[in-house]
Amino acid sequence: MKKVSVIELFAGVGGFRLGLEKTDKYKVVWSNQWEPATKKQHASMVYEARFGTAGHSNCDIASVAVASIPDADMLVGGFPCQDYSVATTLQNSKGLIGKKGVLWWSVHRILSEKKNRPKYLFLENVDRLLKSPSTQRGRDFAIILKSLENLGYAVEWRVINAADYGMPQRRRRVFILAYHQSTSLYNKLNAQRPNQWMHDLGPMANAFPISEKVMGEHSFPIEGDLVSLSETFNSGEKKSPFENTGLYFEGRVHTLKSMARYHGPKTVLEDILEDGEVPDVFYIPEKEMPKWKYLKGSKKEMRTAKNGFAYHYSEGAMVFPDAMDNASRTIITGEGGSSASRFKHVIATEKGLRRLTPIELERLNMFPDDHTLLPGIPDAKRAFFMGNALVVGVVEKLATSLYEQF
Structure with a gap:
């Protein structure tokens, strides 16, 4: 055919x-x-x-x-x-x-x-x-x-x-x-x-x-x-x-x-991690850790809207760092960049806590390694692509x- x-x-x-x-x-x-x-x-x-x-x-x-x-x-x-x-x-x-x-x-x-x-x-x-x-x-x-x-x-x-x-x-x-x-x-x-x-x-x-x-x-x-x-x-x-x-x-x-x-085999987050040395930019500096812990943590607090209205805000804690023995959470378009975030993936390694690399994000969507690697395209944009992908x-x-x- x-x-x-x-x-x-x-x-x-x-x-x-x-x-x-x-x-x-x-x-x-x-x-x-x-x-x-x-x-x-x-x-x-x-x-x-x-x-x-x-x-x-x-x-x-x-x-x-x-x-x-x-x-x-x-x-x-x-x-x-x-x-x-x-x-x-x-x-x-x-x-x-x-x-x-x-x-x-x-x-x-x-x-x-x-x-x-x-x-x-x-x-x-x-x-x-x-x-x-x-x-x-x-x-x-x-x-x-x-x-x-x-x-x-x-x-x-x-x-x-x-x-x-x-x-x-x-x-x-x-x-x-x-x-x-x-x-x-x-x-x-x-x-x-x-x-x-x-x-x-x-x-x-x-x-x-x-x-x-x-x-x-x-x-x-x-x-x-x-x-x-x-x-x-x-x-x-x-x-x-x-x-x-x-x-x-x-x-x-x-x-x-x-x-x-x-009932077949399952791929978990640990299975898709890169073997080699990961650049330092993906590791979370110690001074940034309080921001990450706050955003990932549970909250019950008063907040004020732009119009001055005060309201109660609450949300549950995220798993932090991410579990390695399960499939990953959903990648979103804001996955890239070094700024602290509630939704970015963070894993624990011997060297410390770090974000996922573009190759690892590609692997989570079952793309070939470096499919999105191209001169002039930053890592944050590569992460954005995977947040939009299937x-x-x-x-x-x-x-x-x-x-x-x-």
């Missing part, structure tokens, strides 16, 4: 591409990476250094003409979590337009305008997508599901914590697979009971098995057009109807709360399982 051709959006430094191409079954034919808030496009520079400039676009995806994007079998991307509400309709147009600048609608535009739509979609987002916004829990995800159904896709999703399946970081993200009605996978799904697909038969169940014990299994339709969903979906309810595992097919949601089933191993396992079902 020939390699599956792929369009990669919101490419970052190429985590999706690494996972796909590690299987040797996929080939990225076009990619886009654009960081709107900065002049220097550091992530795109890394991407081009690792994968070449051919077929790579470094401009605002909203301005890219769909005709310039080649046809491909699959579209992938980790699109940012924003407010996806529908702002307006256009008379005599093919569809709806969401809020300006919201990147989901760039995906929607590409799928809408392509004569030969990608047969498969493979998307990633933070898990709060399933329950946002707070005023209409689950509305944003319902809009995405309905808009994909309107374009001819069946959709399944799963919230996957990489560490639950032996990977080195406790990083929880929602992964979304969609199958166009022209595919054999769509027909295969049509021939199965939804709970069989979610439990055993689908690509997600094969890649990331779940326990037989599930909770909250239920089903409901998503009715109305995108405008009415935007205005009324789940209005007044405190809880999202979407559980961490689900399927949307022919207008109906089937969803359940699942737990991971995994765990490559999750993509690789899902991509392998998906290919086996084609």
Whole structure:
């Protein structure tokens, strides 16, 4: 079977591409990476250094003409979590337009305008997508599901914590697979009971098995057009109807709360540490230790807001230093730099307490060592990249399982 051709959006430094191409079954034919808030496009520079400039676009995806994007079998991307509400309709147009600048609608535009739509979609987002916004829990995800159904896709999703399946970081993200009605996978799904697909038969169940014990299994339709969903979906309810595992097919949601089933080897924080000498800049000076201990510690104190309002503030203690015999905590974008922080990782070594190096952060996301090393890119920016990235191993396992079902 020939390699599956792929369009990669919101490419970052190429985590999706690494996972796909590690299987040797996929080939990225076009990619886009654009960081709107900065002049220097550091992530795109890394991407081009690792994968070449051919077929790579470094401009605002909203301005890219769909005709310039080649046809491909699959579209992938980790699109940012924003407010996806529908702002307006256009008379005599093919569809709806969401809020300006919201990147989901760039995906929607590409799928809408392509004569030969990608047969498969493979998307990633933070898990709060399933329950946002707070005023209409689950509305944003319902809009995405309905808009994909309107374009001819069946959709399944799963919230996957990489560490639950032996990977080195406790990083929880929602992964979304969609199958166009022209595919054999769509027909295969049509021939199965939804709970069989979610439990055993689908690509997600094969890649990331779940326990037989599930909770909250239920089903409901998503009715109305995108405008009415935007205005009324789940209005007044405190809880999202979407559980961490689900399927949307022919207008109906089937969803359940699942737990991971995994008994294989596990990688812990200690396993990814560099063997050699680590530069002194990563070690915490003794004079800075009180700041670190304060930020990592528990607090019950009075604070004053900018407007002068005084309030009680409290928070629990963080593990300090980080436990070496467990998968790491989630990397965030502010991981880099020497300043004291509640959320940066700190480990104990014979030489003293230190922060993690860029290579160690890359390893936590299962990237190759020094993937983000490039002249002119500081360590703090390399850490930022990893805070934005996904765990490559999750993509690789899902991509392998998906290919086996084609």
